[in-house]
Amino acid sequence: MSDALISVRDLQVRIGDRVIATVPELDVARGECVAIVGESGSGKTTTLLAILGLLEGAAVTGSITVAGVDVLAAGPAELRRIRGSTVALVLQSPQSALNPTMRLGTLMRRALARHGVKGDEARARAERALADVLLPPEVLRRYPHQVSGGQAQRFAIALALALGAEVLLADEPTSALDVTVQAEVVAVLRRLHEERGLAVLLVSHDLALVSSIADRVVVMKDGAVVESGPAAGVFARPREQYTKDLIAAVPRLPGHSAEVQA
């Protein structure tokens, strides 16, 4: 537990009188990749946004700790600080998350400056982070629309790394990308996780992606956790019919039935 970067207990999110997510327990340890899977509307994104303190208009109860900070009690300044320096959000559509009027270099420089990193140190961090996501330094001269979706997503990850993020919260990071560039983003995420020990909390419909990278899996249905455990165990021996159905729908996974492939 002392090792947990993210620790959630008895989380309940309500909008009006509707409960849209209930998560009794969710931990992400240093260096660990945990995936939340489930059908559309099952409460995955809501859980991620609650962890970042980004849910507006919702009643959130329980406890959420990120790198020792009590998210539900923290003020806006403290939440902004941990969002940049400890935990970073990677979204589905990277290009829409990047300011279109700024070159990527300006975006990177301003983000670092907001966290007090300037000059040579900023340049060194930017170069290292770009190398980590396998992007050439020349991308810093381009505008967001001048790079591919895969490059924009890798740049978003580089931005998080440059700011020193220890855990990435990735919400469907590949689903808006062409199949050809999905693989490059997955490869970068997997390398950062496996070789650099970056912790990742991944929300994804893509069970093939999840099975290739996650250490543990949390399965959500209708706003509730129905099953969780080590990824290998959940994929090999799912307990719940809902999980079996999710797995059976994916052609590349072992539990998939031959008829669907034909």
Ligand SMILES: Nc1ncnc2c1ncn2[C@@H]1O[C@H](COP(=O)(O)OP(=O)(O)OP(=O)(O)O)[C@@H](O)[C@H]1O
């Ligand atoms: N601001 C909101 N007001 C009302 N209902 C909401 C709001 N945000 C989410 N919901 C509802 O909460 C439920 C969970 O939504 P959420 O986006 O967390 O699901 P999800 O599993 O991430 O789905 P998807 O994979 O489609 O993103 C859905 O039924 C959604 O309609």
